Amino acid sequence: MVSHQNGFVLREPGEKSRDVIQRDIKTLSPSYTRSYGFAVDHGQGAEVWDVDGNRYIDFAAGIAVLSTGYSHPRVVKAITDQAQKYLHIGGTDFFCPKPVELAERLQQIVPIHHTAPEDKLVYFANSGTESIEAALKLARYQEGRSHVIAFYGGFHGRTMGSLSLTASKYKQREGYPYIPGGVTHIPYPSRAECDDCGEGSDCSDQSWCDAVAFIEKFVLKMVSPSEIAAVVVEPIQGEGGYLVPRDDFFPKLREFCDKHGILLVVDEIQSGVGRSGKFTALEHWGVAADIVCLAKGLGSGMPIGAVVASNKVMGQWVPGAHASTFGGNPVSCAAALATLDVFEEEGLLAHVTELGDYTLDRLTRFKADHPILKRIDGKGFMIGLDFVDANGEPAPKLRDAVVNQCYLDGLLTLGCGANGIRFAPPLVLTRELLDEGLMILERAIAHIEEEMWETT
Known part of the structure; x- marks a missing residue:
């Protein structure tokens, strides 16, 4: 049976979930973006239960965070052991072994x-x-360089500097000014969009599908390359739709940055820590960045972020140039170290690559008989599915209907982009749970598609 609570679809039984939702609405910020009435109670691996006892398979992993799943024993033990020693010391003022180890x-x-x-x-x-x-502060630490290039569809965060780079949805930016110094957004060369240019077309001659050509043709007419501090980019766009770029994009971009002394900053916050089948997604294209940003899956659910750069770049910072009271918290670092141990001991990169390829193949074959599916693309456990209406136009309402139906049938999913669903499960997802989850997803798509045809 299906019911609603304050506009959210709710799975029955749902009495306890209703109570949580009602209290949430009375106490928490309305800026949060909830999709349906799931209220978590506990989880294990890639399975999770709500407060009413309903079981779910998780294809969302807490927004691509729970890399080792819910409460992995190795991670829980590391957290517990460290918490029993001390919770915090302040790594900006004192020395601490755990951040050093990580x-x-x-x-x-x-x-x-x-x-x-x-x-x-x-x-x-x-x-x-x-x-x-x-990373922004570090890149702009160079004398005379303050301008930054970012990409349409990119999502880099919601604080003022990162928000200036974000260009995923206007609601995220509405009412907030850009950082001083300037940001120029350019088209992201998604291979799916470039493939749509038409039979026989040569996308390499079109600046929309060649980001470096776009920079040289348009951006450098307004900004001198000597004023550009960095190009900031997601190797695979996350919130923008789980979009994979053309294969020639990053080699060309690396060459351009080297030519002009511009730092290449890659946002691996969602794509990194093994989600694509490589530890960093940029590795798929055989190039490396000057600055790498990590977070999400690094701590398996514990809050932690990291910036990695060369001594030549980060070594320019002097004491006090940048710091954080809680950054490098020992408990979070312990969780991250245990996460890396799990990667090695359980062979998660090979596991993600194998099951990711299987998922892509299965969904691609399923797509052939379901016209509301426009695109299936991705790498590893970072796969996007786009939905269209009978006229082939983006259909966010259809996407939302599929997300809701999956939830009602026991599968947690999240949208991405204008009309997409992301496949981003915990990296420890088993083949058995994967097959069960894909069956629920495929059944939900077929059900919504049938309803759509009945009403047209």
Whole structure:
């Protein structure tokens, strides 16, 4: 049975969920974006239960955060052990072993352009948007360079600096000014959009599908390259729709940045920490960035962000140039170290690659018989599905209907872009749960599609 509470679709039984929703509305900010009436009670692996006892498979992972799933024993033990020693010391003023250990691991794991592991430095933040803020300050620390290039569809956070880079939805930016110094947004060369240019067309000659050509043709007429501090980009756009770029994009962009002394900053907050099948998604294109921003899955649910750069870049900072009271919190660092241990011991990168390829193949075959599906694309456990109406136009209402139906049938999903759903489960998702979840998703799509045809 389906019911509603304050406009949210609610799965029955739902008495306890109704109570949580009602109290939430009376106490918490209306700026949050809830999709349906799920109220969490507990979870394990890639399964989760609501306060009324209903079970769900999770294809959302707390917005791509729960990399090792709900309450992985290794991560819980690391958190507990550290919490029993001390919760906080303040890494800006005192020395602490856990952030050092984590930084040493990230030195080895995160590729930085033309930099050996021992020549990398790490700054710890509390979230993705804080990581972007730190990267912005670091990139603009260069004398005479303050301008930044970002991309339409990009999402980099909601604090004022990161928000100036964000261009995903106007609601996120409405009423807020850009940072001084200037930001120029350019088209993101999604391979799906470029493939739509038509049979026989050569997208390489069209600046819309060639970001570097767009910069050279348009941006450099307004801004000297000597004034540009950084290009900030998501290797795979997250909130913008789980969009994968053309394969020639990053090699060309790397060459352009090197030519003009511009720093390439990659936002791996959603795409990093193994979600794409590589630890950082940029590795799929064989190039490395100058500054890498991490968060989300790094702490398996504990709040932590990180910025990794070369000693040449980050070593310019002097004491007091940037800091954070809670950044590098020892409990969060312990969770992150345990997360990295789980990656190694359970072979999660190979697991994500294998099941991600399987998911892409299965959904692509399913799409052939379901015209409301426009695009299936992604890498690893970062796959986007776009929905269209009978005229082939983007259909956000259809997408929302599928999301709601999945929830009612026991599958948690989240939208992305204007008309898409993201496949972003915990990286520990088993093949058995994957098949069960895909069956629910496919059934929901077919059900909504049938309803659509009946009303037209």
